[in-house]
Amino acid sequence: MAQKEINKEFGEFLSEEMAVKGFSAEKLAHATNIPERYVNALIKNDFKKLPAGVYARGYIFKIAQALNDDGGELWNLYKNRAGEALRASGKTDKLPANRFAVKKINKKIIVAIAVAALVIAYLLFRADDLIGLPTLKLTANLDDAVVSLSPLTINGEVEPRDLIAVNGENIAVGNDGKFEKEISLQPGVNAIEFKVKRLLGREITEVKRVTYQP
Numbered sequence: 001m002a003q004k005e006i007n008k009e010f011g012e013f014l015s016e017e018m019a020v021k022g023f024s025a026e027k028l029a030h031a032t033n034i035p036e037r038y039v040n041a042l043i044k045n046d047f048k049k050l051p052a053g054v055y056a057r058g059y060i061f062k063i064a065q066a067l068n069d070d071g072g073e074l075w076n077l078y079k080n081r082a083g084e085a086l087r088a089s090g091k092t093d094k095l096p097a098n099r100f101a102v103k104k105i106n107k108k109i110i111v112a113i114a115v116a117a118l119v120i121a122y123l124l125f126r127a128d129d130l131i132g133l134p135t136l137k138l139t140a141n142l143d144d145a146v147v148s149l150s151p152l153t154i155n156g157e158v159e160p161r162d163l164i165a166v167n168g169e170n171i172a173v174g175n176d177g178k179f180e181k182e183i184s185l186q187p188g189v190n191a192i193e194f195k196v197k198r199l200l201g202r203e204i205t206e207v208k209r210v211t212y213q214p
Helices: 010-021 025-032 036-043 053-067 071-085 107-125 127-131
Strands: 145-147 152-157 163-166 169-171 178-183 188-197 203-212
Touching: 010 036, 010 053, 010 071, 025 036, 025 053, 036 053, 053 071, 163 178, 169 178
Parallel strands: 145 203
Antiparallel strands: 152 178, 163 169, 163 188, 188 203
8 A cells, every 4th residue: 555545535545446446335345244334434434433443443454355455554544544433342332243144043933933833733734623514424314204203213423523403402422423312203294403513613504304193
């Protein structure tokens, strides 16, 4: 670095070096991993916007390397021009984050995502159990049946997880899903309504018409 260059303002010298080497502020920021706002602050001699001296020194040497300049001389020029803005590192100073670095993910977030994934997988696995369409199987075919005895014993089977009501009355279901119910019949045609409901509200309704002839 020649003496006449040292007599220039830091930003003026830096701008000239960048122009000669074909660097814009954005390109120099990418080449050095230095935030572009700091590169622009150096070009404008706005040293108060730069971090503490120990970090600024690292920036200057990175810039010198990218521009193929002498890092020591560029740093001396910066110190001479920065003056009071060149402050020592304090307890509250932190090195600005590398914008290209992969950010660490909070462990609590990872755990929350994992738990949510497991819950979703479980719900998908149990989807049919929760919201599927119920089924009803009757032991005897009651469609337009004609019987001569009352009460009529009805046997059937549903999924053990489902609820069944016959003519509005809830019926107990065994662990195997089987149920039994006696229905008192009136002479003539009797409508017997079956409602089977799954946990989250899906249900089916079937009506059988049985003629009772005493």
